Amino acid sequence: MTTILLADDHRVVREGLRTLLAQEADLTVVGEAADGREVVALARTLRPDVVIMDIAMPELNGIEATRLIVAESPSIRIVALSMYADRRFVTQILRAGALGYVLKEAAFEELARAIRTVATGKPYLSPTVAGFVIEEFVRQVSTTASKSLEILTSRETEVLKLLAEGKRAKEIALELKIGVKTAEAHRQNLMNKLEMHSIAELTRFAIREGLTTA
Numbered sequence: 001m002t003t004i005l006l007a008d009d010h011r012v013v014r015e016g017l018r019t020l021l022a023q024e025a026d027l028t029v030v031g032e033a034a035d036g037r038e039v040v041a042l043a044r045t046l047r048p049d050v051v052i053m054d055i056a057m058p059e060l061n062g063i064e065a066t067r068l069i070v071a072e073s074p075s076i077r078i079v080a081l082s083m084y085a086d087r088r089f090v091t092q093i094l095r096a097g098a099l100g101y102v103l104k105e106a107a108f109e110e111l112a113r114a115i116r117t118v119a120t121g122k123p124y125l126s127p128t129v130a131g132f133v134i135e136e137f138v139r140q141v142s143t144t145a146s147k148s149l150e151i152l153t154s155r156e157t158e159v160l161k162l163l164a165e166g167k168r169a170k171e172i173a174l175e176l177k178i179g180v181k182t183a184e185a186h187r188q189n190l191m192n193k194l195e196m197h198s199i200a201e202l203t204r205f206a207i208r209e210g211l212t213t214a
Contacts, residue, residue, distance in 0.1 A: 002119045003030045005048040007039035007065070008081070009057045013104075017052065020108045027115060036060025043069045043076055050115050053098065055082045055089055063093045070097030070198055074187070075168045077118040081111065090129045097198035100124040121166020123200060149209050151193055157211070159186040163199060164206035 004021060006014045006029055014032045021027050031046045033039035037059045043051060051069065055062040066078045079100035080093045090101055099118040102111050103126045110126065117124040149157055155176075162172045173183040196202055206212050 002027050002050060002115060003046070003048045004028065004115065005031045005033065005039065005042055005046055005051045007033040007036075007051060007057065007062065008054040009034050010054075013054075017111075021112075024112055027112065034058075036062060036065035039065050040068050043073060047073065048076060049119050050077045050079060052081050052111075052115070053078050053093075055080055055084060055093060063089075063096050066093055066098050067096040074199055077121070079111070079114050079118055079124070085126075085128050090125075094200060095197070097200065099200050101129050102126050103128060121163075121168075121199070121203075123203065149211070152190070156186055156190055156193070159183065160190055160202060160206050161211045163187060163190070164203040164212045 004027060006017055008014050008017075011034070014034075018029045018032070021029050030048055031042045033042050035058045039051065039053065039057075040060065051066075053062045053066055057065070060068075062080060062082075066080070069076055070078065074097075077100070078093075078098040079102060080089075080098045081102050081104060082089060083104045085103055094101065099121075100114045100123060102114045102124070106126055114124040114126075152160065158176060159172055162175065167175070169180050169183045169187065172178075172186075173180045176183070190202060191197060194202070194205060196205065
């Protein structure tokens with residue numbers, strides 16, 4: 001069962017999503033937030049698998065809320081649900097750590113597909129905004145060309161591959177027969193060495209280096 005936290009400042013949107021999600025046997029809503037600060041607080045206490053995050057919210061916008069949640073709980077996956085098909089919003093919230101981006105004009109089936117996809121640790125983007133991300137990726141390739149697997153230890157490379165495949169710290173620890181805190185330390189070391197700030201960035205790097213096709 002995938003647990004979900006809804007964050008949108010419009011009550012009718014939250015109620016509509018909750019009603020639709022209730023019809024999905026493998027998805028369940030565990031909480032709702034009406035602003036950015038509330039969603040950060042609820043993410044901390046409820047520990048949902050996925051947060052559906054509106055970008056334009058009072059108190060704290062969805063981009064900053066995403067950055068805070070991912071920094072504190074990297075295992076929580078964020079799906080941005082926005083009316084904006086704007087390059088700035090797309091790239092900013094993905095850089096903040098969101099793993100998915102769905103437009104509000106999309107059918108509910110697409111949102112459900114996005115939730116299930118990011119819950120496995122894989123990214124999901126609405127086709128309309130995917131082109132922006134591809135362009136941004138191409139631009140960043142030149143700036144990250146100096147970074148390669150050569151600067152990582154063999155253990156860090158193993159952890160990177162598992163992270164890119166959607167594994168969480170506990171799963172990595174079990175597979176590599178190491179402690180959970182050690183797995184988390186390796187994850188932080190990877191981010192520090194590669195100058196990356198989210199699992200999404202690490203995943204893109206791993207794919208570019210041929211570690212995984214996830």
